Amino acid sequence: MKKLSLLGLGAGLLAALSFTAAPAVAESTLDIVKKRGHLRCQIGTPSPGFYNLKSDGTWVGSDVSICRAIAAAIFGDPNKVEFQSVSSTVRFTALANGESDLLSRTATWTLFRDTQLGLSFTTVNFYDGQGFMVPKDSGIKSTLELKGATVCVLTGTTTELNLTDYSRVHKLDIQPVVFQDSNVRNETYLKGGCDAITNDKSGLASNKAGFPDPGAHTILPETISKEPLGPAVRKGDSQWFDIVRWTVFALIAAEEAGITQANVDEMAKNPPSPEVARMLGVEAEVHKGLGLDKSWAHWIIKSVGNYGEIYGKYMGSASSDGIGIGRAGSQNDLWTRGGLMYSPPFR
């Protein structure tokens, strides 16, 4: 009898808990963000070019700029963001449990992630792909020459899986040497602990920039995987999905239309084309469905610049912020110049 009542008590508690856990009214993410007063944007642990800490304590990078762009679209202020730097093991959990409003980090868009983890990838803001780097004096010119080679790779990422797949398909019998820490991996490679190093090509470029003699290493031309990277949101809020997706589109469209951080005010005053007028909220009301102010795109460009400007600052230039990956002719160039960056029309 005593046992039964205890069970009953437990069941009652459980029921009460699950009842309170169920959201009473589904509030939209936009409303939650507006009420809170700032955006919670999830980035990863520092990764050069995409998101890295500066010695003044600020976050910079291309993915960081996406966060700032969304904050600008909502609040008109790119600084109303709380950056949540989360390790990759718990990145999707932190989005699913509502800690983050969106995920703007180097997460590859895959079928599994898009359909089974309760999140949706909005669009692609960077096309990456896995490649190899070898010492120049090894004389290797192609990945197919890496027969029986030892290759340094980071564990726990798709990079490791791609490497074994590629090795099996091309019967290369590659011996992976796995690492937890990129600094240790680089060191091993530099001391001759492995014949080559594999990573996303953007990562290889920044690794190379940190080597004592960057000129002595070469990135092989082959790309062995597709790594489309882009922001992701929780499933179930299509308005929020649209806001994130169209923020990225606005950055790309602005570059195509020639709107820059410097001339956006001028363009809003005298729009050179109806498309620009629609985009900057001068004409028509295409922004209505997003639930944002009509100046949303104006604020975005004003705060972070267009896609090309962001790319130039954090990816293109080899400066104190950038990692120096060329853009011309790559997949990350505009479609008008042979790349894959393409925005649907603002109409």
Added chain:
Amino acid sequence: MADAPMTSGGLLVFKPKPSLPPPPATTGVIGWMRFNLFDGIYSSVTTVIGVLLIGYIAIGFYEWAFVRAVWEASSRNECRISPTEFGTCWAGVEFWFTRFIYGRYPDAEIWRIDLAALIFVLWMAPLWLPRVTAKVIVGLSAVMVFPFLAGYLFLGGERNWFMAIMVALSLTWFIGTMVHVAICLVTNQGLGRWIIQATGFASRDDRLQKYPIIILSLIAYFVVYFLVADWQTVEVVPNQWGGLFLTLVISGVGIASALPIGIVLALGRRSQMPVVRVLCVAFIELFRSVPLITILFMATTMFPLFLPKGVVFNNLASVIVAVCLFSAAYMAETVRGGLQAISRGQYEAAEAMGLSYWQSMGLIVMPQALKLMIPNIVGSFIGLLKDTTLVSIIGLYDLLGMINAVSQDPQWIGLHHEPLFTAAVLYFVACLAMSKYSQHLERKLGAGDRR
């Protein structure tokens, strides 16, 4: 002549020759070296090998740290000493040093951390001054009352009614402690006694003597309360905390709460009451058999899943709670070990004197047991300080997290030896200080044993 027997009044007197000095090979540096370093063939060989090894490492270190050092540069590329070689880039460490210490705390607000640290030092310093009375109260209040003031200084923003009360209390207490210390140093008596004398209550009834103290404290409290009522600082969210500051906050709270919770758990585990005992055993065994990193992951990622949607528990708060519970479980076993070292006779004697359970624990058993436990307690505190580096895995930027960020900054890309060395030095200093303090405490508390 010198060899001729001395005579004095016809008596032959024995006059010893002055003893020869010890052979030069057994005294001074040479003697010391012979006995300690070259005492036989094996000893000589190990000495030579040892000296060569130390010399080799020392020269290597000297070259790395000084000869190849670059002190002024604004990017790692400028730290090159040749086109294909980087020098030891201390410039990068200099550039990042503020971040190592304070994390992403805004530069304009860093004074708040410094101020809190200064207050803490001033609050703790009297413990070393021999003339100060009521050290237990001063020390306990530094642990129990100071955190509210520090917490507000760190966090800032608006105070709710509870924090408003506690911050004022904390400030008043601090001022009171400082006045107390000053009076102790000048007059050799505590603040309380001095107030009683100054107000002329010394000759009054014992029961009346406490009134001037209570009234003065209340007046002081309300004066402080209204003085700081409008004082407000900019809010700095915990997301921006980091560096050594965060490491010390996490381990400090962990250390301060581990001992009291641990004592309660240890007493509970030895309790006669079955429910209390089972609960304590379950808690201790659960937290001790799970690695800290698992508990941290549970606290930061699993726990929010159980909460209603939209309720977000601060990441840092969950980490601190997790660290506290974890270290308390370990501390409980340390304390239990100490309790078991106290002989049965002490418990029985306490009971025979008619002391209640809490009295016998507080007055007889604990003081003896805690003294025995000091090396273990400090050992686990040092362990905890170093364990907090694990929080860098779950995305908090403690000292190690900040160190790791340097090598990913395009400006200093790949720079990680120098920052890691800096972190090692900082940790060494912090741990050595704790260990030295524990030795000081042991000597002081062990004075009774040496008599």
